[in-house]
Every structure is written in structure tokens, then in C-alpha cells.
Amino acid sequence: MKLCFNEATTLENSNLAKDLEYCNQHGYDYIEIRTMDKLPEYLEKNSIEDLANFFNNNHIKPLALNALVFFNNRSEKEHDEIIEEFKGLLEVAKEIGAQYIVAVPLVTEQKILHKDIKDSSVQVLKQLSDLAAPYGVKVAVEFVGHPQCTVNTFGQAYDIVQDVNRDNVGLVFDCFHFHAMGSKIEDLKNADISKIFIVHIDDTEDFPIGFLTDEDRVWPGLGAINLDELFSVLAEKGYDDAVSVELFRPEYYQLDAEEAIKIAKETTFNVVSKHYNIQDNVKFSVK
Template identity: 75%
Template structure:
């Protein structure tokens, strides 16, 4: 498995340029670039050509553009904005060499029937798949372990991806999200590993299912998630892709960025070494 860094982990105490240099220094293979804030910030003073040249000149490579948010169950106007954003992200991903675009389902207080969530998700993902195919880029659906997310378990996300049935549409397996809404480990055991595009590694404090929020994340191996159980399944199935560290811990935002990036690597490798 390859080591990846998700920029959320230094969301408030770093920037893309610094993250790249520190991840390169500490031997990461990949980085997930936040498209909603860190990339626009970078482009205020630099260009996509600068970013592409950085990746061509250094060891670290771009794994994913993260993320296209709230892609399903939108009205006509918002759907058009989603498609326009996706088209722009495809161009940017191609320019710098990113393999994936992460797509996040709608989070809402509205009550939407499961069948309508699935229908919309499948329809939109097929549209995204068609747009992405000429670019050779894949769409990675990240379910969110939150009661108000329309797709909040691994089983639900996998069922949608299986129904879409496209080679360039798969799932992000985030360990925190898997735990946070009580995803069924049996669903993971039955899954085709080729449909798991990215693995996010993280851990969490011991709050009840349904109450966990992003700020409750802690370093891998320092919480209550059964990381060994989850990761050993995907490893045994032959997953050899990226394992990306993604935390949103306010406490860690007070640290120096280099300390965060080094600790993220050390704790992740410690967990992976025990598989």
C-alpha cells in the first residue's frame, strides 16, 4: 500500500505549497488536494503549470482532487453548477496528473427516500462517468458517516456504485465514516476490491454511533476503530492502492505543520506494519 496525505489534516495551519514540501521531505507517495480552499489559495500566487511541474520534478504525486461536494438530489440549477465544477476539476486533474476526483453525497436535513437517493446518485454518477472517461480519470464516491448524509454507510455506497457498474466509478473507504454510522463489516467482506479506489485512515474517540463528528478524529491507532479488522480485509483482497491520512482535529491545527505531517506518517505506518 502507498502512503498518502489528505490536506484536511493541516487545514488551518498550512497551505498546499508547504504541505507538498513537507510531504516530499517525509517520504509520502501521494497527496489529496483540497479543491474548495487549498487549490484556489495556491492559484492566487502560482499556476497549474507550476503545480504540474512540481509533481514532475518530485517524488510525491497527486492522488485525488478532493472534492466535488453534494453531487446528488440537487435541483436543476444546482445540478448544472455541479457539472460545471466537475468539468473544471477534470481539466485541472488532467493538467497535474491526478487519478481520482472524490465525490461527496448530499448532506441535508430534508428527509429523502432511499430509493430517490439511489436513483439520483446512480443517474448523476453515470453522467460524471461519461464526462470523466475521455480523461482517464476515475470518480471515487465517499460516503459520510453522519446521520444527515444521504449516503452514510459503506453498504449503501457500494450498492450505488455496483448499480452504476462503470470501471471508472468506485468507493472511498474512510475508516472513520465506516465506524461512525456502524457500517457492516460483512458488506466489506463481500465487496469487489477493484471498486475500492481510495482508503482513508483515521481513528476516533469513543462516542456513540450517530454522534461522531469530524473533530472527534484522532491519530490512527489511538482511538477505538477496528483498523486492523477493516484494513486486513482490504489487504487480503489484494488492495495495493493508497492509504490516505485524513483528520480534522482542532487540537492538531495548533501544532506546527511539519509535526502533524510527520506524526500522521508515523502513526499510519505503525498501524499498517501490524497487518
């Protein structure tokens, strides 16, 4: 099991350059790069070549570009823009060696039939799969545990990925999103584990299902999600890739970025090490 840092965790108190330095210093194996804000900011003063050189000369590596947002059920014009954005992300992924591009389903107040959501998602993901194949990049679909997301449970997302039926299209399994809309543990137990590409670890305050928002997330192991059950199933089924810590907690944005990165690693390690043998080469104490 490899440890990864998702840059949302320091969204308001850091930037890509700092995240890279601190995460590398504190022993993370991977980073998920935010393409909506932190990467463009980085490129104002640096180049993609600079970013590639950093990864080539340090332990930490790029796991994923996060994210291609709202890929399904779009207008023709919006769809064309999504495809062009994806092509650009593929070039970045190739240059820096990122394994995955995370794709997020549409969030909308519009009512869309389940059939239409599935048909659109499958069609677009097959197109993304075709475009990604020559690059050796995989598409990781992240369902979002919110009532207004068109794909908001693990079971629904898994069904879509199964219909796509491509080796380079799988899922992001986010513990918060799994909990937030009441996804079923039986669906995880019955899933083909090879279809889970990335695991996001997080926790949450104990609000009712359907009312949780990203801001309710807390450090892993300090909230209401039964993380031991989830990681027990993942380990039993043979998942042994990256676990990426991702939070959007306003209070945590008030911390010094390095402190947040340290706490994120320690709380993640404390949860995951009960189910996986993880070598932690950098020891520290939470203040």
C-alpha cells in the same frame, strides 16, 4: 501500499505549497489536494503549470482532487453548477496527473426517500463517468458517516456503485465514516475490492454511533476503531493501492504543520505496516 496525505489534516495550519514540500520531504508517495480552499489559495500566487512542474520534479504525486461536494438530489440549477465544476476539475486533473476526483454525497436535513437518493446518485454518477472517461480520471464516491448525509454507510454506497456499473466509478473507504454509522464488516468482506479506489485512515474517540463528528478524529491507532480488523480484511481481499491519512482535529491544527505531517505518517505507518510490506525511506520520532 502507497502512503498519501489528505490536506484536511493541516487545514488550519498550512497551505498547499507547504504541504507539498513537507510531504515530499517526509516520504509520502501521494497527496490529496483540497479543491475547496487550499487549491484556490495556491492559485492566487501560482499557476496550474507551477503545480504540474512540482509533481514532475519530485517524488510525491497527486492522488486525488478532493472534492466535488453534494453531487446528488440537487435542483436543476444546482446540478448544472455541479457538472460545470466537475468539468473544471477534470481539466486540473489532466494538467497535474491526478488519478481520481472524490465525489461527496449531499448532506441535508431534508428527508429524502432511499429510492430517490439511489436513483439520483446513480444517474449523476453515470453522467460524471461519461465526462471523466476521455480524461482517464476515475470518480471515487465517499460516503459520509453522519445521520444527515444521504449516503452514510458502506453498504448503501457500494449498492449505488454496483448499479452504476462503470470501471471508472468506485468508492473511498474511510475508516472513520465506516465506523461512525455502524457500517457492517460483512459488507466489506463481500465487496468486490476493485470497487475501492482509495482508503482513508483515521481513528476516533469512543462516542456512540450516530454522534460522531469529524472533530472527534484522532491519530490512527490511538482511538476506538478496530483498524487492525479493517486492514486485515482489505489486505486479505487484495487491496494494495493508496492509504491516505485524513483528520479534522482542532488540537492538531495547533501543531506546527511539519510536525503534524510527521506524526500523521508515523501513526499511519505503525498501523498499516502490520498488514502490508511498506518501505519507509524517511525515519523520524514523534515528539
